[in-house]
Amino acid sequence: MLLAYLQSTITPTAQETVDQALAAAAAAQANVDKALEAATAAQTSADFAQFTVNNLWILIAAALVFIMHLGFSALEAGFVRKKNVVNILFKNAMIICIGLLTYCLCGFNLMYPGFAEDSSGFFAFAGFGLSPGPDDMTAAYADYTYWSDFIFQAMFAATGATIVSGAVAERIKLIPFLIFSTIFVALSYPITGSWKWGGGWLDAMGFYDFAGSTLVHSVGGWAALAGIILLGPRLGKYTAKGIRPIQGHSMPLAAIGVFLLWFGWFGFNGGSVLSADPELVSLVFTTTSLAAAAGGIGAFVCSYIMTKSHDLSMVLNGFLGGLVGITAGADIMSITDSIIIGFIAGIIIPLSVTAFDKAKLDDPVGATSVHLVCGIWGTLAVALFGDCDDCGSFTAQLTGIVAIGAFTFIVSFILFYILKVTMGIRVSAEEEERGLDMAEHELRAYN
């Protein structure tokens, strides 16, 4: 009875509340699981939103790099004579086709062959065609899909050959040029690209080239130089009486081209962040724009000092020089540094154009000055101005410039040379006089 009494007075209360407490704890636990699940779902959604915006930026950047092909076309068309306009447009139209299709066939897998990590890879090939994997979004691409990676890089690839087309304009044969471009874009550009962006030996040694002052621009410039040397100058350019300036046929067209190139460069440099990272992309937009502006001023000042004229073509090329100059380090430069780098690139333009002319290397659009010389300058500037842990040392930068330059120049020279001795690379004097539009296309640019 005492027991029963005790049980009734003492325990039941405790037991009841204990059960309550247990139930409450279990309920809390169950709700905790729901909360955790909800938090995990929210995290997944947030991650996907972040992935979506990063990926979208790479795609928009690819479209902007695409419009650079119109920029190059318009610039080069504006800077050549009226009789060679259809020809230069035809070349640029074919190059974008060739670039995209060969990059799909082999370029992408040559440039990103998947070198073993920390290897000193020089050459590898991941096979023909594209292999997106089961869900098109493999783990290797944390911020964008396989397709975004491909199309962004493919738009880059063709720009190299576009640089060449301007330099060899007004005298090169169409078909040999297209053959050269195909091999150059399909093989040479991706191999040197793999040394750095593909994780190869230059990457391992600390070479730094953010968006391609060397990998894209000076690569195009070296190939252009090889072509210029083997082609020789346009008829009547270098005469006994001195250098005869051959002016382009349309400055508005050239200006449209240069502004579109600057516009596209927001994608070229901004997209090279490889995500929509707010701080980096906005810094890159700022350094890129300021370098271009300073390049225009630099070229204006330098060309005015040299010739006492206000030379629009120098200012336009000064923009491009500034843009090429900042490209290697657009993500690591301060405001002041980017202005200095761009300004010096702008000064380089008239000096370099004059120097090439003195050496009788005839470049109708100034592509070698813009892309080769300013590309080298920008790559060295990373070592001179860059202030970050992984900025390339002077040695690393110089090694990259020399190695990529030597490879590209030699390959291009051999290619052009083989074409020269087999099918010939230069139109006849009569065709050159008549103009390539009628000679190669039987079509006038203007009627």
Next chain:
Amino acid sequence: MLLAYLQSTITPTAQETVDQALAAAAAAQANVDKALEAATAAQTSADFAQFTVNNLWILIAAALVFIMHLGFSALEAGFVRKKNVVNILFKNAMIICIGLLTYCLCGFNLMYPGFAEDSSGFFAFAGFGLSPGPDDMTAAYADYTYWSDFIFQAMFAATGATIVSGAVAERIKLIPFLIFSTIFVALSYPITGSWKWGGGWLDAMGFYDFAGSTLVHSVGGWAALAGIILLGPRLGKYTAKGIRPIQGHSMPLAAIGVFLLWFGWFGFNGGSVLSADPELVSLVFTTTSLAAAAGGIGAFVCSYIMTKSHDLSMVLNGFLGGLVGITAGADIMSITDSIIIGFIAGIIIPLSVTAFDKAKLDDPVGATSVHLVCGIWGTLAVALFGDCDDCGSFTAQLTGIVAIGAFTFIVSFILFYILKVTMGIRVSAEEEERGLDMAEHELRAYN
């Protein structure tokens, strides 16, 4: 006393810890509610971020489709003679006005009238003007706002009439053309559009047209064909001695137009995903670009075989043919398929241009070959190459092509015919000779 002792030695401890347990469980429960609330808030934020990026892409895509109107203007201006340039620019400028305003007035609500689900809707109208609802972001638009939906679709609407303007260029009277365009964009385009994109009978039967090979491009092409037939060829085009080629006045202008059209197509096709879905949008960018590139090569090869010349206008139209061809299935094609589809579209261009000329159907810019013929090809290609559950069968695709083609052609023919017998649609021979710029605008394109 025993009781008191028992209570003091046994129960108190239990009771105290029970209270602690209850309190702890209650505290946990309270925090769980906070955690759930926090997780829900995070989910809402993540969903809004996703909504924001999806919506932003639709808007950027709308801006890209807008720039296609500049693309069409430049292309058509480049492909006509110098004396008809102001006229073609004037038409294209007015069409964008007419397109946006009539789509606002009635087009949008004709094209998206809200057919009952799984109905076989043929015609419905949701009323004049726009009705965004209380918060401009109604549930029907999960990934973008009402305004984004409107402006993206409105930019599409005007492109149909732009296609017509090129085909009937150099001989059509301005005012009748503008009247035709207004009725065509306000009524005909939205009605056929509603059959598929508005959820009408073609959608119910499984017709597939991702971004409008049929709904936009061949619709424009059929209207163009009706105009061409009723107008007759330009003076001096088809002579007793054969077909006289009438070359455009500026190839650079045409090239600018085509490159801008390709640029805009990233929005035309990419935006048709109707979200920023990473995998789909990036696939669409890739298939679209590769088809355009393959179209350029196809047109180059085919036109070279046909005429042994390197025809820039064919390559440019080859780009457009590839783009139109991939448009119906850009979201479902493999890399290889999109290259094949584009390449065949490119081959079609010179063949079709020649065929139209043989039939004495005079199209100054090749719009019918690009938009009508390649639009049909692209729509059929969905059935031939598409590999997905909801890809249209050959029958469904053919039904869509024929039904939309017949409706559009008949409506356009009747419209043009009424205009012809009432106010006349063709300028006088003297005006045509003098050029429409002076005849209709008293303004020269170039001074």
Next chain:
Amino acid sequence: MLLAYLQSTITPTAQETVDQALAAAAAAQANVDKALEAATAAQTSADFAQFTVNNLWILIAAALVFIMHLGFSALEAGFVRKKNVVNILFKNAMIICIGLLTYCLCGFNLMYPGFAEDSSGFFAFAGFGLSPGPDDMTAAYADYTYWSDFIFQAMFAATGATIVSGAVAERIKLIPFLIFSTIFVALSYPITGSWKWGGGWLDAMGFYDFAGSTLVHSVGGWAALAGIILLGPRLGKYTAKGIRPIQGHSMPLAAIGVFLLWFGWFGFNGGSVLSADPELVSLVFTTTSLAAAAGGIGAFVCSYIMTKSHDLSMVLNGFLGGLVGITAGADIMSITDSIIIGFIAGIIIPLSVTAFDKAKLDDPVGATSVHLVCGIWGTLAVALFGDCDDCGSFTAQLTGIVAIGAFTFIVSFILFYILKVTMGIRVSAEEEERGLDMAEHELRAYN
């Protein structure tokens, strides 16, 4: 023994389950902490995704505003005579350089000097250069980084001077113009800008100017007017026999310019939302496009009534008038309001162009009609049509127009006047006849 028995039968059970309950509650609590942490992490991720998309839109908008500089260049080049094309391109190229670099040097910190809140700030300066703070993403910029803010605003800054260049074209000396532009962009534009966007006295009194009908467009227009007055008309424009129309040299170039300006306006107005807010940005895209379209129709109708001709240059300027008109209230207007505002702006264009010509104020491109007159109209329209709490009253709007107009006109007049009496602002009659391209640049636009 009883105690032991009781303890063994009653308590242990309770104690045991109490311990279980305590442990369960503690476990729940621990998991709650994890869930809260996970929810907080998800919230942080979602917020960063939102920040990333907002920031990305500001950057893309900056790129779109950049392309307006190409739009202005092409429009102005198209509307001047062949002999002054290089000159106008040169000016526009230099203005973008000057605008970006001076905005970096002092403009940004003059325009956003950090007035004390609710002050009636008239002038303040936050110091030379840029000061992004330790992490480039200071709290003041909730939706974008410091760099995004700078580059977006910097692209705006240069547009003011670009407006001037068209109005004073074909007769102003190059160097004085560049000096004027530098001081105007570096000092005058940012000071009046600070009154509203910098949070100064006009902002405090309720003046409303969403994207700059007054702050950017009429500011440029007032400076242009000062220049026009001090320069005088072009030779042969106003003769004893009446007004001689001097037509532009290339309508395609002008059309390219106008379409690119519209394209860029998506960034100009859309970016002025200062985030990617789905509802606001999509509304702004819609009101902006509809106003431009209605402006084209308004100018077409009005110019047809006035001259019975279909005047392309009026329609093109009508687009721009509609765009300038909607700019002050693009975020608060209904569809109908934006169409009315644009249509009236379009009507204004031919009336204003005629009125300026009657007053012998010679503006080769119609910049004062487009930017000054339609800028005033758009700013007043906010008071007439706007339906929101913070829309400016008529008094506030008028105060803003008058205050900013008076300041800008007086400063510009004094600047131009000083330049006129010191170095002269007008080329010689002989140089004007010969053309500025040869006189100032020794370079022809076309060869």
